[in-house]
Amino acid sequence: MFLPTLVSLFFISSATVRASPCVAFDANWNLLAFNLNGKDWNAGTQDTWSSSQFLVIMRTRGLTFCLCRHCSHRHHNIQPTVSNFRHPYITLTFFLHRPFDAANTTCYLSQYANAIYAINADSKNPSSLYIYNAAAKSWSMQAVNAGSFDYTSFDAILDHDTNVFYALSQGNLFSLDMGSLNAANSTPLSWTNDEQVPYPSDYVPVMALAQNHIHFLDVPNVPAGSADIFVIHYSYFQPQSQAYPLPDGSAFPTTYGQVASFFQADNTVQQEFAFIPADSSATYVVNVETNTTQALAAPATKDSKATYFAGVTALVQLTSNGTVSYLPYLEGNTSTNIAATWATVSNLAAAAPPSSSSSSSSSGSSGNTSGSHSTTSPSTTASGAALGASVQYSVFITCVLCFAAFAV
Numbered sequence: 001m002f003l004p005t006l007v008s009l010f011f012i013s014s015a016t017v018r019a020s021p022c023v024a025f026d027a028n029w030n031l032l033a034f035n036l037n038g039k040d041w042n043a044g045t046q047d048t049w050s051s052s053q054f055l056v057i058m059r060t061r062g063l064t065f066c067l068c069r070h071c072s073h074r075h076h077n078i079q080p081t082v083s084n085f086r087h088p089y090i091t092l093t094f095f096l097h098r099p100f101d102a103a104n105t106t107c108y109l110s111q112y113a114n115a116i117y118a119i120n121a122d123s124k125n126p127s128s129l130y131i132y133n134a135a136a137k138s139w140s141m142q143a144v145n146a147g148s149f150d151y152t153s154f155d156a157i158l159d160h161d162t163n164v165f166y167a168l169s170q171g172n173l174f175s176l177d178m179g180s181l182n183a184a185n186s187t188p189l190s191w192t193n194d195e196q197v198p199y200p201s202d203y204v205p206v207m208a209l210a211q212n213h214i215h216f217l218d219v220p221n222v223p224a225g226s227a228d229i230f231v232i233h234y235s236y237f238q239p240q241s242q243a244y245p246l247p248d249g250s251a252f253p254t255t256y257g258q259v260a261s262f263f264q265a266d267n268t269v270q271q272e273f274a275f276i277p278a279d280s281s282a283t284y285v286v287n288v289e290t291n292t293t294q295a296l297a298a299p300a301t302k303d304s305k306a307t308y309f310a311g312v313t314a315l316v317q318l319t320s321n322g323t324v325s326y327l328p329y330l331e332g333n334t335s336t337n338i339a340a341t342w343a344t345v346s347n348l349a350a351a352a353p354p355s356s357s358s359s360s361s362s363s364g365s366s367g368n369t370s371g372s373h374s375t376t377s378p379s380t381t382a383s384g385a386a387l388g389a390s391v392q393y394s395v396f397i398t399c400v401l402c403f404a405a406f407a408v
């Protein structure tokens, strides 16, 4: 009599929801794609993107539960939390998956912690922040008091050296100190309203990070090619803007767009950031050491809703239909950068083909029961995709069988 409940809970929990994926690098420069076609992927380092190899880091969403020790051990890459009920014969483990069911999910790399922080990942816990521990391949949910921070309208950077988020929301600068967390702490964190920003109230923030300075682009009345600066370590809004001219004397435009800071392999502070205007007309890379800008190839896919994430040697674009492309980048090598062109991340494209509509996700609950495998070992694209469904299905079947065995 409990079986129908079990089955319906399972399917309700994996219902399809409209959600936004995000891409990020871990501190070893593996490209991770979260909630791309409803699954999480580890596309590996840049040298493997054109191959057919990929790793699956976690496949399912929602709440799944197992009734035996066997499955909780076997599926160790799924984060078991929420509650564990232990009985001499029955272990009831709830698996909390980060839902990624909210709009506008944004991801940030804490390079020191080798953790990825996701804001706006969970529509039911909108102020919570999800932490992916890249080394342990585990998720946890960090409770956060939003206070007056409006997580439906903000832009944010994660400062490299202090691991503090700075966000502009509703005309105020907020901060959220992440300490050195690579997993959630039971003590809730809080967004702090630090001060009002000296910008017009209709300013839609475009925030870039380099050298512990927040660069505000597209600030009204600031000339093209210049940024207003907030010096993090002194909590100081620099009164004058800073120019970053191109070699020919021209300037990046005053327009809304996306930004991504390039990381340094030696874990020092970022020195450069990419700025991609919303019309995808060019890729600008601003160097705050030399006060210059390079104009590089425009994204091959023009998409005003695309998001970007930079590693050390690549800028990655995620479009609204789930296409992931990259521009190779070599710091300090202008001739190579100017000649570089955008290419598709082939292994992700094969594993998680772009949807024909928008970035909504589908949940992989289709059953393919063939094969046995480990979800953490490399597999070819075709069987890898099929195996994902298999894992989920086999968890389910195992649970049902365990439950049936103990319930009778």
Ligand SMILES: *[C@@H]1O[C@H](CO)[C@@H](O)[C@H](O)[C@H]1NC(C)=O
Pocket: 102, 103, 104, 120, 151, 152, 153
């Ligand atoms: C997502 O972003 C859009 C555009 O900025 C905004 O209009 C919308 O309210 C946001 N939704 C949520 C749930 O944050």
Ligand SMILES: *[C@@H]1O[C@H](CO)[C@@H](O)[C@H](O)[C@H]1NC(C)=O
Pocket: 242, 288, 289, 290, 291
């Ligand atoms: C960049 O601009 C800042 C501020 O105007 C200045 O202090 C610095 O010397 C400049 N750097 C170079 C390399 O010109």
Ligand SMILES: *[C@@H]1O[C@H](CO)[C@@H](O)[C@H](O)[C@H]1NC(C)=O
Pocket: 330, 332, 333, 336
């Ligand atoms: C730029 O990169 C190319 C290709 O890797 C290399 O041959 C060249 O020496 C580099 N130039 C500089 C100035 O680093």
Ligand SMILES: *[C@@H]1O[C@H](CO)[C@@H](O)[C@H](O)[C@H]1NC(C)=O
Pocket: 301, 302, 303, 319, 321, 323, 354, 355, 356, 357
């Ligand atoms: C995704 O969007 C791009 C750019 O709009 C388009 O070229 C591509 O065909 C789309 N892919 C699919 C599967 O619709």
Ligand SMILES: *[C@@H]1O[C@H](CO)[C@@H](O)[C@H](O)[C@H]1NC(C)=O
Pocket: 367, 368, 369, 370, 382, 383, 386
């Ligand atoms: C399941 O996946 C295997 C391996 O990719 C494939 O050969 C088989 O046709 C699939 N079965 C179904 C029912 O999709």
